[in-house]
Amino acid sequence: xxxxxxxxxxxxxxxxxxxxxxxxxxxxxxxxxxxxxxxxxxxxxxxxxxxxxxxxxxxxxxxxxxxxxxxxxxxxxxxxxxxxxxxxxxxxxxxxxxxxxxxxxxxxxxxxxxxxxxxxxxxxxxxxxxxxxxxxxxxxxxxxxxxxxxxxxxxxxxxxxxxxxxxxxxxxxxxxxxxxxxxxxxxxxxxxxxxxxxxxxxxxxxxxxxxxxxxxxxxxxx
Amino acid sequence: xxxxxxxxxxxxxxxxxxxxxxxxxxxxxxxxxxxxxxxxxxxxxxxxxxxxxxxxxxxxxxxxxxxxxxxxxxxxxxxxxxxxxxxxxxxxxxxxxxxxxxxxxxxxxxxxxxxxxxxxxxxxxxxxxxxxxxxxxxxxxxxxxxxxxxxxxxxxxxxxxxxxxxxxxxxxxxxxxxxxxxxxxxxxxxxxxxxxxxxxxxxxxxxxxxxxxxxxxxxxxxxxxxxxxxxxxxxxxxxxxxxxxxxxxxxxxxxxxxxxxxxxxxxxxxxxxxxxxxxxxxxxxxxxxxxxxxxxxxxxxxxxxxxxxxxxxxxxxxxxxxxxxxxxxxxxxxxxxxxxxxxxxxxxxxxxxxxxxxxxxxxxxxxxxxxxxxxxxxxxxxxxxxxxxxxxxxxxxxxxxxxxxxxxxxxxxxxxxxxxxxxxxxxxxxxxxxxxxxxxxxxxxxxxxxxxxxxxxxxxxxxxxxxxxxxxxxxxxxxxxxxxxxxxxxxxxxxxxxxxxxxxxxxxxxxxxxxxxxxxxxxxxxxxxxxxxxxxxxxxxxxxxxxxxxxxxxxxxxxxxxxxxxxxxxxxxxxxxxxxxxxxxxxxxxxxxx
Numbered sequence: 133x134x135x136x137x138x139x140x141x142x143x144x145x146x147x148x149x150x151x152x153x154x155x156x157x158x159x160x161x162x163x164x165x166x167x168x169x170x171x172x173x174x175x176x177x178x179x180x181x182x183x184x185x186x187x188x189x190x191x192x193x194x195x196x197x198x199x200x201x202x203x204x205x206x207x208x209x210x211x212x213x214x215x216x217x218x219x220x221x222x223x224x225x226x227x228x229x230x231x232x233x234x235x236x237x238x239x240x241x242x243x244x245x246x247x248x249x250x251x252x253x254x255x256x257x258x259x260x261x262x263x264x265x266x267x268x269x270x271x272x273x274x275x276x277x278x279x280x281x282x283x284x285x286x287x288x289x290x291x292x293x294x295x296x297x298x299x300x301x302x303x304x305x306x307x308x309x310x311x312x313x314x315x316x317x318x319x320x321x322x323x324x325x326x327x328x329x330x331x332x333x334x335x336x337x338x339x340x341x342x343x344x345x346x347x348x349x350x351x352x353x354x
Numbered sequence: 355x356x357x358x359x360x361x362x363x364x365x366x367x368x369x370x371x372x373x374x375x376x377x378x379x380x381x382x383x384x385x386x387x388x389x390x391x392x393x394x395x396x397x398x399x400x401x402x403x404x405x406x407x408x409x410x411x412x413x414x415x416x417x418x419x420x421x422x423x424x425x426x427x428x429x430x431x432x433x434x435x436x437x438x439x440x441x442x443x444x445x446x447x448x449x450x451x452x453x454x455x456x457x458x459x460x461x462x463x464x465x466x467x468x469x470x471x472x473x474x475x476x477x478x479x480x481x482x483x484x485x486x487x488x489x490x491x492x493x494x495x496x497x498x499x500x501x502x503x504x505x506x507x508x509x510x511x512x513x514x515x516x517x518x519x520x521x522x523x524x525x526x527x528x529x530x531x532x533x534x535x536x537x538x539x540x541x542x543x544x545x546x547x548x549x550x551x552x553x554x555x556x557x558x559x560x561x562x563x564x565x566x567x568x569x570x571x572x573x574x575x576x577x578x579x580x581x582x583x584x585x586x587x588x589x590x591x592x593x594x595x596x597x598x599x600x601x602x603x604x605x606x607x608x609x610x611x612x613x614x615x616x617x618x619x620x621x622x623x624x625x626x627x628x629x630x631x632x633x634x635x636x637x638x639x640x641x642x643x644x645x646x647x648x649x650x651x652x653x654x655x656x657x658x659x660x661x662x663x664x665x666x667x668x669x670x671x672x673x674x675x676x677x678x679x680x681x682x683x684x685x686x687x688x689x690x691x692x693x694x695x696x697x698x699x700x701x702x703x704x705x706x707x708x709x710x711x712x713x714x715x716x717x718x719x720x721x722x723x724x725x726x727x728x729x730x731x732x733x734x735x736x737x738x739x740x741x742x743x744x745x746x747x748x749x750x751x752x753x754x755x756x757x758x759x760x761x762x763x764x765x766x767x768x769x770x771x772x773x774x775x776x777x778x779x780x781x782x783x784x785x786x787x788x789x790x791x792x793x794x795x796x797x798x799x800x801x802x803x804x805x806x807x808x809x810x811x812x813x814x815x816x817x818x819x820x821x822x823x824x825x826x827x828x829x830x831x832x833x834x835x836x837x838x839x840x841x842x843x844x845x846x847x848x849x850x851x852x853x854x855x856x857x858x859x860x861x862x863x864x865x866x867x868x869x870x871x872x873x874x875x876x877x878x879x880x881x882x883x884x885x886x887x888x889x890x891x892x893x894x895x896x897x898x899x900x901x902x903x904x905x906x907x908x909x910x911x912x913x914x915x916x917x918x919x920x921x922x923x924x925x926x927x928x929x930x931x932x933x934x935x936x937x938x939x940x941x942x943x944x945x946x947x948x
Contacts, residue, residue: 176478176556183552183586190590194638198598198631202609206626286606289626296601300594 175327185338188304192342195300199293199353210288211354214347215277221270222347225305228263229340231256232312236333239319243326254319257312260336264309271302290354297346301339308336368906378488380480381906385487386466387800392491393458396449397786398873399498401866403446410434412852412859414842425506427527437527439841440509444528445501447512448536450782452543453494455647458789459654460585461490461550464578466800468554470897471575473563473914475907477553486553490546496539500532508533511839513640516610516632520602521624524617534603537596544593547585554582563896565916569671570935572895572920573660576674577653580681584646587685588639595635602627633692641688644781645680648748651788652677652719655741658795659723661893662738663730664931666921667722676715676722683712693761694768702761709759713752720749736810737891740791743818744784750822751780754829769839772832775825783821790817790872797876798890802903803883809875813868820865827854892932895920899936 203209235256242253252258275295278284283291311332318324369375379385409416421429428438465483469476477483500507505527510519514536523530558571558579571579598609602624610632611624656673660666667673689697689705723745732738754776758764767773790813797805836843836851843852889898896916900908914936922933925941933941 176560179559180479180552180556183555187548187551187586187590190587191594194591194594194635198594198609198635201628201631201634202626205628205631206613208608208613208626285601286608289608292601292607292609296598 177327177331181331181334202289209290215274217270217274221267224263224267225340225343228260229337232260232333232336254316257316261312268302271298301346304339308339380484382465382469382477385483386462388487389457389462393454396453400446400449403442407442408859408862412856428506436841437509441507441528444509444511445507455785459650460581463792467897468575468578469557470908471572471895472561473566473896474561478556479553482549483553486546486549493539493543496535500535504531506532508536516629520610521622524620537599541593541596544589547589551582551586554578563913570916570919573656574653577650580677581646581649584642584681588642592639633695637688637691642684645684647781647785649677651785654788654792655744658737658741658791660921661891662733664923665730667726673722676719679715683708687712693764706759706761736807737791737795739814740787744787747779747784747787751776767832769837770832771828771836771838774838775828778825798886799897799902801880802886803879804886805879806875809871813871816868820861823861824858827858894922894932894934896935899934
């Protein structure tokens, strides 16, 4: 049986930039000399993904406060049991984080120049992609089941928030899936930057944690 | 400067073709100009709307020729209906706040000058940057389209208080499709601003050149950075709020509409919603929005004043600290807009206290400006005049804020013209003076031409005197209990105030016409102005070390190296009384902070 050996890619070299005192770490230069220069700056993707995570956190914080205020403002709130498939979906997205972490380490090793005998560097990325797609499909099934029970968007504020929060989260998961496809494309072309991979992984882990938070919120409040 | 190879110096290739150069451009400078052009169009639209409203307030039932072309139902026989007055008022506020005061000082100047001031060749995510503008432009088109659909734009005010904004067409003209267009436009606008903030923050943190520590950033760059942090928080909350509003409208949900609400004899098919919830979500954005407009102007004014004073401010770090404090505190004070909303009176106290606290950093900044101006030999030009005008407006508007920060007084003044005078002074006119200061100051760098100084000074004095003539009487009207948001004043006790309204209307028209002097100066100078040197104001920051106008990668394939604090003025050097940040010449400044 033939063994395929995937050669390490020709990684696009990071541009030589004269970023000196760039980076928040240099708020106070180490030796106190303000004319000191250093050649370090974090890549923008690393900073940028934290900015994105912060903005999304604020959005869901606003929706959470809206839910709490709305529930307390009137007596019309009707609780319902969450569709059980949500727990399976939770397992799926947790698994996807594990597989993505494996992928991140494998690809990082691969980019470091170590050949991976018999294994495509993108293999675990594909597995993560499948888990992500299954999660989205599972959320759709949850919506269908609720509809079958007669719970629509406007039926009750509890169902309104359920659809709103889960749909908003799925939109962010779809953004993560697009990011994964982008990373897979870059791996296949041997053009991936480490910072892109790390940023995508951080985002994916974030939407994973966000879902766990939302599930707890829905479980407690609906 | 360090030479670097072309591929290393540029985020993207030089643009080719008209579309890539001027329309869907990735160049932050072009995007900055596009934002400026958008704000310019928006401000004239907003100004014309204010003229129409002012004419109606001064002379009720006055036929305004041609008004029926804007709306047949809203202005039959060219006479404005009460509802149409509210629709124009809503659009005036919305256009001015979102598409002028947010767009020009932050997105326009910030896009153009932030990367240059940190020494970068562009923003780190140029495609997101391009999307940011085009998304904002789309939001503007959606907003403007509401003039021409159904029965016109929404009449619920720029604050869009529920339940009026959430129940649909039954609430009045424009509350059907017009309302949905408003909420959609603002949600789209939020996306644009979030994309912009992402670029501003990463540019400031990650793309600074060698030697550019955070404390060496000019104050304008600091102001844009702080504003982008505020915008990131505020717009991320307003966007879901708008989505909830749209859902109440089109999907029959009940987030903001209470039970048993009867409008026009119709029981509304909603239950249990919270009208206060909208106010909380809106003002969590709305109050920081005031600072999103004013902090960039503070940075611009500081930058302009320092260059023209030929000395740094008393403390660079204190100004930065104060601007950052304002940014943080702005999220703790928003409830002072809701003293009369019916929320718990103890909440009023909780919001009143930080409202008074926030005046401390604002006052410190003003004292820094005034203390630094004292004894300086200020170069009087259009930019420095508008910077001084900004301080005047900010102080005047700020002082009236002390009154409104106290719930017991605010309850009396809240629904009156006192509030209109306050926020127009402190937020609108002050920020617009900041925009003017920035325009006269940076126009040479942006276009390679000088603006006409004589016209600039005439423009300043007419605007300065005009703004006081318009907005100071509002305070008097408010104290005399003249209610705001009314389209006509028919009560007997208001009749003696009508001449004041007429005076304001005349002042508004004259001041508005003066803005055409600026427009003429802007357009004429762009094509026929005197050619500008690279550093016409003898500035020290990095934008003055580039060619005029800057090449597409800003520094011509080189990366500058920074050796100095941003404001090395009042020194003895080979170039005169200043040392540019990029000059390796070592000088000792009497002003340098230890």
